[in-house]
Amino acid sequence: MIKKTDKVRALVQAGNYQAALRIASKFRLLTREDKKALVMAHECHHSPDFYAQLGLNPDKLKQHGVEILKRLWGNQAA
Numbered sequence: 001m002i003k004k005t006d007k008v009r010a011l012v013q014a015g016n017y018q019a020a021l022r023i024a025s026k027f028r029l030l031t032r033e034d035k036k037a038l039v040m041a042h043e044c045h046h047s048p049d050f051y052a053q054l055g056l057n058p059d060k061l062k063q064h065g066v067e068i069l070k071r072l073w074g075n076q077a078a
Contacts, residue, residue, distance in 0.1 A: 009073045017066045018045050024069060034068050041065020 004023055011020035025042040027035070041062045044051050048058035 005073065008069070012069050012073045017062075017069060018042075020069050020073070021045070021065055024073070030072075034072070037061070037068050038065050041068075 004027070008020045008024050011017070011023070021038060021042040025035075025038040027038075030038070040051070041064060044058040044061045044065075051058045051061060
């Protein structure tokens with residue numbers, strides 16, 4: 001059986017960060033800061049105008065989410 005973390009790891013290795021964010025943003029066992037960043041990065045793919053209206057930079061939020069994905073699941077062997 002393939003675990004969700006294995007799916008995320010494979011998606012990160014393949015460079016499919018949007019799909020990895022979709023799965024990882026629902027993980028519960030993350031730090032509060034990592035969870036918030038992943039959720040916001042995922043939401044920025046769907047509603048970038050909303051975050052821009054809030055005065056936030058959607059591209060920076062997405063990049064921060066990708067950095068967290070790489071830190072948590074990018075360099076580990078499957």
